[in-house]
Amino acid sequence: TEVTYLNYAVLSDHGWSLDDDDLFEKAAAADLDEVDYGQFTVEDEQSLLDAAEASGHAWPFACRGGACANCAVAVTDGELSQLVDHILPDELTEEGIRLSCNGKPESDSLEVVYNLEQRDDLADLKL
Ligand code: FES
Numbered sequence: 059t060e061v062t063y064l065n066y067a068v069l070s071d072h073g074w075s076l077d078d079d080d081l082f083e084k085a086a087a088a089d090l091d092e093v094d095y096g097q098f099t100v101e102d103e104q105s106l107l108d109a110a111e112a113s114g115h116a117w118p119f120a121c122r123g124g125a126c127a128n129c130a131v132a133v134t135d136g137e138l139s140q141l142v143d144h145i146l147p148d149e150l151t152e153e154g155i156r157l158s159c160n161g162k163p164e165s166d167s168l169e170v171v172y173n174l175e176q177r178d179d180l181a182d183l184k185l
Contacts, residue, residue: 059163136168
């Protein structure tokens with residue numbers, strides 16, 4: 059699965075929102091640093107977080123067990139499974155928010171906004 063990622067921290071710098079339909083088009087055109095925007099591949103049976111790390115990215119995490127929400131991402135396109143989730147309230151999963159530490163892609167391509175731990179409602183959840 060090919061993942062395209064975007065750092066949540068840059069959204070406010072550019073006046074973008076997670077709800078923007080063309081968020082990833084705008085990101086692609088914005089000449090962002092590789093830490094903030096780019097692509098990598100997730101192999102079968104790899105979690106999104108493991109694949110990010112294998113590709114040299116340092117994404118936030120703590121428990122790696124579905125209990126802290128530090129690793130949360132927003133899935134804006136594609137499907138990411140969620141095997142273990144002890145922390146996210148329904149309203150966040152309905153928004154497409156998933157835990158990258160145990161989420162595995164279920165689509166050929168995926169667009170995710172990582173670093174969501176900086177969002178106020180997720181910062182409040184973190185242990
Ligand atoms: Fe704690 Fe993913 S690292 S829920």
